[in-house]
Amino acid sequence: MTDIDTVSNKILEHRECQQKFKNKKEENGEKYGKMEKEEWGELYNKEQAEQVINAVATDQVFCWTEELLKVSYENDKMCEVGCGSGQSAAYLQKHGRKVTALDFSKECVELVNVVNQRMDLGMRVVCADATKPLPFEEKEFDYIYQCGLLEHFRTEERIALLKNWKQYTKHMISMIPNAASIAYRTGKAMMEQQGIWSYGLELPQYSLGCEFEQAGIHNVKEYTIGAEHALMFLPEEHYLRKALQLWLLESKQYGVQDICGQGYLLVTIGDCE
Numbered sequence: 455m456t457d458i459d460t461v462s463n464k465i466l467e468h469r470e471c472q473q474k475f476k477n478k479k480e481e482n483g484e485k486y487g488k489m490e491k492e493e494w495g496e497l498y499n500k501e502q503a504e505q506v507i508n509a510v511a512t513d514q515v516f517c518w519t520e521e522l523l524k525v526s527y528e529n530d531k532m533c534e535v536g537c538g539s540g541q542s543a544a545y546l547q548k549h550g551r552k553v554t555a556l557d558f559s560k561e562c563v564e565l566v567n568v569v570n571q572r573m574d575l576g577m578r579v580v581c582a583d584a585t586k587p588l589p590f591e592e593k594e595f596d597y598i599y600q601c602g603l604l605e606h607f608r609t610e611e612r613i614a615l616l617k618n619w620k621q622y623t624k625h626m627i628s629m630i631p632n633a634a635s636i637a638y639r640t641g642k643a644m645m646e647q648q649g650i651w652s653y654g655l656e657l658p659q660y661s662l663g664c665e666f667e668q669a670g671i672h673n674v675k676e677y678t679i680g681a682e683h684a685l686m687f688l689p690e691e692h693y694l695r696k697a698l699q700l701w702l703l704e705s706k707q708y709g710v711q712d713i714c715g716q717g718y719l720l721v722t723i724g725d726c727e
Contacts, residue, residue: 502539503568510544510573517680518601518629518719519545525627525723526551530596535584535619536603540566540577547575554578554595556588585615590622593727599627601719605656609665616669620726626671631658632678632720637698641687662722671724678717 509515519542526532528550534543535556543555543566555566555577563581570577582588584603598619604612620626631638639658645651666674681702688695698716705713 503565503572506539506541506544506565506569507572509541510548510569513545515541515545517683518542521629521679521721522546522599522601522627523549523551526597531594532597532599533590533595533623535598535600537566538562538602540569540579542601543577544569544573544575547577548573554580554590556580556582556584558583584619585611587618588622592621593624595623597625597627598623599629601629603630604628604662605630605658606654608657612662613665613668616666616671620669620671623726626666626722626724626726628662628666628722629679629719630662631656632684632715632717633658633660634715635678635681635684635718636716637681637684637695638687638718640694641684644689645687659720662720666722666724671726674722674724676720676722677712678715678720680718681713681716684716684718 522532522542523546526546529552531552531554532543532546533554533556537543537555537557539562540555543553547553555570556579557563557566558581560581563579566577566579569575570579580589584600604615607615616626633639635658642651642656642658661676663674663676666672685695685698685702688698702713702716
């Protein structure tokens, strides 16, 4: 199964549970508010363990998971904040990193524990709220990373989170939706208009460089990944999806890597020492 197939299925699965919370948010005047712990718990539960195990065992993982492997080294101590299904954490642990998987959702932690035990990975799994002081030592990790967490917070909240996390790590990695991605932005707008957007408040960014600096994280570099992955936000037969697919094929033929910043995710990396 491809990245596009997997995430398209995830969106379809999540729409059913998201609908249960939609009326409550609209009553509060929030068409797309932050998702509650209960909602994340329904999105990730231990029944999905087999899917995660198969993906990790066969190396059929998302592009952001592969990127984390590229930027880190064997035996690096890494902490994933907001680990969700645990796919990235499990894959990195399998490939020689020493990973701590953290999430505030009990259901997520249960799922990751099942994966951890079934695959005999030896990960540390922690249930904790990432908005509060974490149960770690100063500079305990080589990397703290999050894939798809900071976009659910507003600017000042993101800076506060980065300030909190940086005390525990030497380097910070953020991967959030890229505001310059045409496919992602168009598809997201279409789903919001149709009332089927599944992920609550999501604020894509053009850059997190200034926020990293304000949080005291320096030597920041940024790039984007996952241009092909971004296409899954558009209907399969949509003309824009077809046009962008041709562009991506042409770019690959010429060896273009970042494809004019059209990757689904904005990657931001900085030093915390």
